Structures are given as structure tokens and as C-alpha cells.
Amino acid sequence: MTIIDADRTAIDSLVAPTPFPGSFAVSYLRVSTKEQAEKGGTDEEYSIPAQREANRRKAEQIGATVIEEFVDAGESACKADRPELMRMIKYVAEHQVNYCIVHKVDRLARNRADDVAIHLALRDAGVMLVSASENIDETPSGMLLHGIMSSIAEFYSRNLATETVKGTTQKAA
Template sequence: MEIAASQQHNKFAAYFRVSTAKQGESGLGLDAQRAAVHDFCSRQGVEIAGEFVEIESGRKADRPELERALSYCRKHKATLLIAKLDRLARNVFFVSGMMESGVAFIALDMPQADRFMLHVYAAMAEEEARRISQRTKVALAAAKARGTRLGANGAALAEVHAVNADAFALQIGPDLARLQEEGASIRSVSYYLNDHDIKAFGGGRWHPTSVARTLKRYQVLHSIAV
């Protein structure tokens, strides 16, 4: 929904979603979403009349807090604010249903997007979700190839960490490889990632050693995948 259309409403509600209870309790992910919404409201000179926080996977259609948010918006003729379209869903069908719900909404990562562009971006988000799932499967296959019994007592936490690191390497590895192929040194790649606020595995800053380690991990996993 375009901003011009939404400005017919004088009330705004915000919908935030995180995927796990742990994220909900820690505020991880919520702070960034709230910052985006509050920044938008500050620039537009409007206030948020209601906030709705969902702790649910983006793959699930059962969203009680979203239903509450939609009911609120219908009752008060309010516009729903979403920090990013993928916080609504990584699913074309779900986003299409949202557009037919009769509630005006703005995805703040693409505030000027029309209906066609929202469909396109939803399709892209759905494809990325599929690719993330595939990367995780490859990471699990790599863990099994190492001879690890997934979920076994004692080694479980270490293996979960390894699987997550594998999935992360598969996600960012193609970009690291491309930068290196373009002639960038490992050190300059670490500077580039930090300058663009791209977090290393675990959420910290990049160092040449972590770039090299992640790149090597990606290359090993890629060889298994192909």
C-alpha cells in the first residue's frame, strides 16, 4: 500500500513478529523492527495507537496477534505498519490475502511499493526462504558426513552450533567468494563487511581469520552439495 493512500488514515498500528520465544523474551529482532517503525512515525509526524507482537514462524498461517491487529485496524480505520515485508510472511499466498483483507498496510522496507511490487517482493522472500531451508538441509548432510549423531547427548549443543555455522557459511559464502574472485584480500573483505554492518556468525564483527574460516567452510560445504 502506498504512503499516499495510507495517509487517508489518521491512526497507525504496528505489527512485529519474531520466530521464537527466545527472541521474544530477549527482544532480539524486536528492537530493530520497533526502531524502523518509530523512525517512520517520527518523520511522518504520526503516533502509533497500538502495538501487536507475534512470536511465530513466518511459515505458519495461524497468527492470533495479526488477527487482533487487523481487527483493530478495521474498527479504528487505522493503517498497519510492518517493519519488513518478510515479518508479515515469506509466502505469496499469505501476502496476497493480506492485500485483500481491506486493511491498509505499509511495509517500511518498501513504503512506495504498489500491489504488483508487493507480489514480486513476496515471491522473492518465499524463494529465499526455500533456499535457506535447502542450505540447512545441506548443512545437516555435512554434519552426518562428519559422522555425528545429531541430537546425541553430550555432543548435541556442539553439533547444533556446527550446523548453524554451516548454514551461515552457505548463506554468506557465495558473496565472500565473489569478493575474493574480484581481487579483494581477506582483510579488505572483513573491512567491507563491517563497513556495511553485516554481522559475522554469532553477531560480532568480522576479522580476517573469521572471513577465511567462513570462506573455507563454504568451499567445503559447496563441494559436498555439488
């Protein structure tokens, strides 16, 4: 193990969620388009099966049992009123859940306002948001990273919309 590896391990142990033996988690999965949902996703990183497996591994890593899974297949994260997301928020308010595991922050929300509202709803229910691929948690550095990742997701979404309009306008001209 190199010094860099040892430092990375030490940093990860500081920002990773502390396992609660016998804890419970919910898993939230989302793909944006009906095509991804019907075909299982062409981008392996974002397919429902790939997200499910990553979330399962994360649950195992933090010592949690996934007790419920919520899948919004073919739903945009540009809006927060997705059926399974709303059902999940209600579920965690009514059940003992320690963690909500997502593959990436952008699977949960694509704008800061929705991200904050969802995160507060989870926190009010006593649930810690955990990403299978990003080191977010309730520490100051974890919250900073969460904010940055959420802002990047919002930028990506808005920029994609702008580029689509620009391309369509150029094609029409």
C-alpha cells in the same frame, strides 16, 4: 543536492503513502525465534526494539499516530495463523485505522499466498500496508515492489529449508 538525489526525492514522493493528517496506524512486529524474543534480538535490524523504532519513525513521517501494537515474538512467518497477526486483522476490521506499518514485508509473511490474503484483509478494512524500510504502497510500482519483496521472502524461506536439510544430510553421512 545532486540530480540523482533530486530524482530519488521525486520518485519517493510519488510512491510514498500520502499523509492523512490525524490518521491512525497499527504497528506489527515479529521475530522468528524464542531466543530473539527473549534476548531482544541479536540482529539489530530485526530485533523488536529496532522494528518498533523504525515503525515509529515511519508513522511520524506519514503523519500517523500508532494506536495499537501487535508483537508476535518467536513466531515463524511461514504460517499466517500467528496470534497477534490474527488479533491485528480483527482489530483493523473493527476500528478506524488508516495504516498497518511493518518493518519489512518479510515480517508479515514468508509466502505469497499468505501475503496476498493478509494484504486483502487489510485492504478490505480500508487499511494501507506501509513498510518502514521498503517503498510499497497502492501505486502500480508500489504493488510491483511489494510482490517482488514477498517473492524474495518466500524464496529465502524455502531455500533456507533446503540448505538446512542438505547440511543435516551431509553431516549424518
